[in-house]
Amino acid sequence: MFIGFDYGTANCSVATLENGKPRLLALEGDSPFIPSTLCAPTREAVSEYLWRHFNIKPNDSVGEQLLRRAVNFNREEGIDVEPGDLRFGRSALATYLEDPEEVYYVKSPKSFLGATGLRDVQISFFEDLVCAMMANIKQQAESDLQEDILRAVIGRPVNFQGIGGEKANIQAESILLAAAKRAGFKEVQFQFEPVAAGLEYESSLAQDKTVLVVDIGGGTTDCSLIQMGPSWQKKDDRRESLLAHSGCRVGGNDLDIHLAFEQLMPLFGKNSTLQRGIAMPIPQFWNPIAINNVAAQSDFYASANRQVLQQLMRDASEPDLIARLMKVYRETLGYQIVRSAEEAKIALSEQTQFSARIALADEVLETSITTAELSDAIASPVAKVAELVNDALAQAETTPDAIFMTGGSARSPILRALLENTLPGVPIVAGDYFGSVTSGLVRHAEKCFR
Known part of the structure; x- marks a missing residue:
């Protein structure tokens, strides 16, 4: 049995083919989507x-060293790692929100995979994180199918993290591959996520078209200009149909972080001053919410920063504001602050004003955010999306017949307006925002593994 596997920054999903059509499998209760989150003691x-309850061993000496350190640490702290202690998806988020100070919580580990300057032990730990999530997803999917799944086509962005270039891409893909193999997949291939989304859209076309696929995910945005339609559908080699690619690490998480920084962090002292009238240091308000930046998170939560x-x-x-920042530390x-920003972003796609709330132990913070304030806050990441679109168009030197938008953040009216202004008159088609990539991956898997 084979699947298409979208290991996403915001959500994960997998699909199989039934009677020639993709079917997304249940991964968390009846839902085919599981948030890309993990929580542990x-x-x-x-x-x-991973070793004790998934029966998955390290595959190299660095992993063995990491495991020994982990076992010794937990033993010294009197922590018994019991079945069920590792939580995933919504269950992980609920456990974290119940007592943030007492657990280890991570959201969107895919965002870290292409980070530069990672030591071998860090790479090994990220591999463990991804492997644990993949092993859980594989188990849930096999429970739905009542069949072993041994082969998978996994989606990947065009670029995992822009500053690392191709070296970052190789590092990130190697982590995904190693994690997938350890999780139990015997054969693994990769496909660009926007290409996969395009393959799903192509199945609905009655004539050939040149399509700009814009995949705005949680961690990355990818643009692909692709020739597609009936004359291309039967071809195994689609390289000639791919006219242009562009992509970088900017996505829904970045929109949330920028909104949190501009509209929520003033509740914690941003824009306030020292008694001498000097502005507060900006990194103290950016680093705690930069959940996709390993270095920023390490700097803020380091013991020396206390x-x-x-x-x-x-x-x-205004010491009371900085006292709130101490609570964040x-x-x-x-993560809780960024989640509040995400809720505001989603709500503001359908209404002009939203009251964002952040619950602390002893108080509930509340602030009103308008669509205009959202637009101002996310101007920088939106400008990066515009650059990607223009880069793809410049590479291909052609205008598309249609724009196909997918990915969770493709719902944003601000991003839709961006494409309408960039390519006036070109029709925009919205796919399944969360499932198009997964469906395209399993269509590609059929060609890979038939």
């Missing part, structure tokens, strides 16, 4: 759980 519990924050609170003209609340 400790960071070290991930590697031990003293810096305490000094800022003593020197602040102590209770690892960055």
Whole structure:
């Protein structure tokens, strides 16, 4: 049995073919989508759980070293890693929100895979994270199918992380491949996510077209200009149909982070000053919510930063605001703030104003956000999406017959307006925002593994 596997930044999904049509499999309850989140008692519990309860061993000496350290740490802390201690998806988020300070929580590990400067032990840990998520998804999908799944086509962005170039792409894909093999997939191939989304759209075409596929996911945006239609559908080699590719690490997470920074972090002291009238240091308000940046998260939550924050609170003209920032530090609340921004972003796609709420232990913070404020806050990542679109068009030196939008953030009216202004008169087609890539991947898998 083979599947198409969209290991996404925001959500994961898998699909099989039934009577020639993709069917997404249930991964969390009856839902075919499981958020890309994981929660564990400790960071070290991930590697031990993988070995102890998934029966998945390390595949190299670095992984073995990581596992030994994890087991020793948990033993010294008196932590028994029990079945069910590792939570995924909505269950992981619920566990984190219940007591953020007492658990290890990670969202969107795919965002980290292409990061530059990672040590071998960090790469090994990310491999464990991805492997645990993939093993859980594989188990859930096999439960739905009542059949072993041994082969998969996995989606990947054109570029995992722009600053690392092709080296970052190779690193990220190698982590995905190693994790998938350890999770139990015997054969694995990759396909660009926008190409996969295009393959699903192509199945509906009655005539050939040149299509700009814009896949705006949680962590990356990819643009592909593709010739597609009846004359292309039967061809195994589609390289001639791919006219242009562009992509970088900007997606829904970036929209959420920028919105949180501009509209929510003032509740924690951003834009306030020290008693001497000097502005507060910006990194202290950016780093806690930069959930897709390993270095930023490490800097903010480092033990040395506690003293810096305490000094800022003593020197602040509004110390109560910085006291809230100290709560973010102590209770690892960055994810919670970004989640509030995400809720606001989604709501503002259908209404002009939204009241965002953040629950702390002793108070509930609330602020009103308008669509105009959202537009201003996300101007920078939206401009990067515009650059990607223009880059793909310049490469191909042609105008598409249609634009196919997919990915969770493709629902944004702001991004839709961007495409309408860039290519006036070109019709925009919206696919299944969350399922188009998965469906296209399984169509490609049929050609790979038939």
